[in-house]
Amino acid sequence: MDDEQKQRYLEKYKQAKQQGVKFFPDIIYKDLLVSFALFIILVMLATFVGVANEPKADPSDSSYIPRPEWYFLFLFEMLKFFPGQIEWVGTIVVPTVAILALFLLPFLDRKPARYPGKRWRAIGVMGVVVLAMIALTIRAVITTPPQVEAETVATTLSESILIGQDLYSINCVECHGPDGEGGIIEGVEGLEGYDMKSISAQDEMYTRTDDTLFNVINYGQPDLGMQPFGIAYGGELSIGEIETIVDFMRYTWDDRAELPQEVTQASAMPTLGEDQVPSYDVHIEPLVKRYCISCHRPGKKNNNYLMQSYEEVMNTGDHAPNVIPGDLASNLIRMLHREEIDAGGPMPPTKALKPEIIAIFERWVLGGAPQTPEEAAAAGTVVTGTLTAPQTTAIPTP
């Protein structure tokens, strides 16, 4: 603004004042009314909503999901857009620029125009910023998982071990193998060819306490390529679930701990008669869960072959169908026999399944890949009739 514009403004302002009102009582009255209303709102909030009771600070409970005061949420949410190396852009550069812009506003915007309609650019920028702050806050609220209490997932030790076994199969097998044995990793993005040490060996089990195992799973080993699994660190497992995995590892791998009888029974392979056709529901699903699902679920590298249900096993995959009832040249069987085909390399990539297990898959495919035990029973007679020798002997072992 030059001097003339300043003069004009002051002149006009003087007129506005003359046509205006008295500060006392007109303005004061409005001010007090609003302040009083706010005070009443506060008393109501204090009385009827109150202050939520929180447990005392526990520096050792790192599973607690940090929740900043709501008006800082947008800042934390914004940081998610600046991951890893460039995080400092979010923590320092953006806030500094914003604060500087706020300070310098009167010097950046020196035009005399005050009417909002003539300042659409400034108003637009501020509008976008405020909307972004609101959007980020909302996003933060909906994406923050609810606080997990250390809930108990299982009531008995056996139950815990069994749940832990399933969780281990889903989350860990792709890297550590079904028995924690490790080996050269194949088919896992980012860790291709990594020589994974065994995590179930005696010296591992003897030197790792339950707490250590818990923490490894909770925080992961980000430097080595194992992502955190705890909800508090961006994973999907609750505290209770991680505890079941620890139980599973301890009781199945540590030779000092005795696996409860119930567990041995419950996790034993369902019995299968000499020439009986296995069904998906009873025999195949547990195998798939234990050996395949860790990689063959959404979000993993697997040629889009998902194995979470019968339908998926039969129909999905870039080279679908991977299971052709009655045909031992199905992709799945050939890959189990560690053949290198169009659909990919040997399955599971790291280590061959035991011949007995492959045999079960083969009998299932030969028997028409039935889903339910009833269908399998119906198919059973057909297969036995067409084969001269019991299938187990007809199967070439790898």
Added chain:
Amino acid sequence: MANKAFAWLDERLGLTTIYNVVLDRKVPKVNWWFTLGSASAILFLLQGVTGMFLAVYYVPSPQSAYDSIQFIMNGVAFGWLIRGIHHWGASLMVIVVFLHMLRTFYYGAYKYPREFTWLTGVVLLLCTLGMGFTGYLLPWNQRAYWATTVGTELPGTVPLIGPFITNVLRGGAELSAVTLTRFFAVHIWFLPAVIGALIGVHIYMVVKLGISSVPDRED
């Protein structure tokens, strides 16, 4: 008698002058959005008063902080009300101060001759947020502890000086008793002093320059 006492005081304090200059002045006709500034000031006073009462019982140490808050909530008459008002007042003050900033922005009130009012306002906004950040830790509960842990971690990502800043904020590598007393001192002494002084300057500017008028098409 009352008249005499008033005259005696007026002669010494200049009450009539204050009345004429501050209260009995003409101001442009404005709308309800112009009440947000005084509402911010009232909320600050309210936070000050309730905060003083809380400080009577609050003990800033990791062993006792949590229990002292429990005592305020359950053992002190109307302690829950005082804490409730202080708790919700903090959020409300942030909202009101922010809206007040938006209103002065929207009407271009930061322009000549009120640039300096705006500058003090920005500092007030930052200090208000600082009050929220430092106050959040004081109850020493899980929420407080972990929010402050991540909050003080953030500056640590700044290249070179980051770890140093985190260290200064925490008074050590980890959140500890030192962090708590540090936040307490900033929350009840440093920031209120700055805010109080700046509100003084801010309102002095408003009285001196007069509240801006609602801009019309010609402005």
